[in-house]
Amino acid sequence: MRSARTLEELRGHVGDVLDVASLSDAQMLQTLLKKINGSATLKQLLVATLSVARGRESNRIAELERELEATEDQPELEDELRDLRRKVAAMSKLK
Numbered sequence: 001m002r003s004a005r006t007l008e009e010l011r012g013h014v015g016d017v018l019d020v021a022s023l024s025d026a027q028m029l030q031t032l033l034k035k036i037n038g039s040a041t042l043k044q045l046l047v048a049t050l051s052v053a054r055g056r057e058s059n060r061i062a063e064l065e066r067e068l069e070a071t072e073d074q075p076e077l078e079d080e081l082r083d084l085r086r087k088v089a090a091m092s093k094l095k
Helices: 007-018 025-036 042-069 074-094
Strands: none
Touching: 007 025, 007 042, 042 074
């Protein structure tokens, strides 16, 4: 197994696969494994996947905060924001 070029490259592959909404979990895994073609360890792949997920959740938090400032549905958005913050905190503990 050859070493991956960069973590950023792995993040790109993970992001590409996650962007295909029509894939099942099993199809996502197969597609991702084909894309990396043995160029990363499972640990490297896990780190890249967690990084992408954490980044996406952080972006969603920022979006919700902006929406929260401009909306009357504050309680609902505050609950979603709190849930996302808990998920990001949990992902950070996995690393």
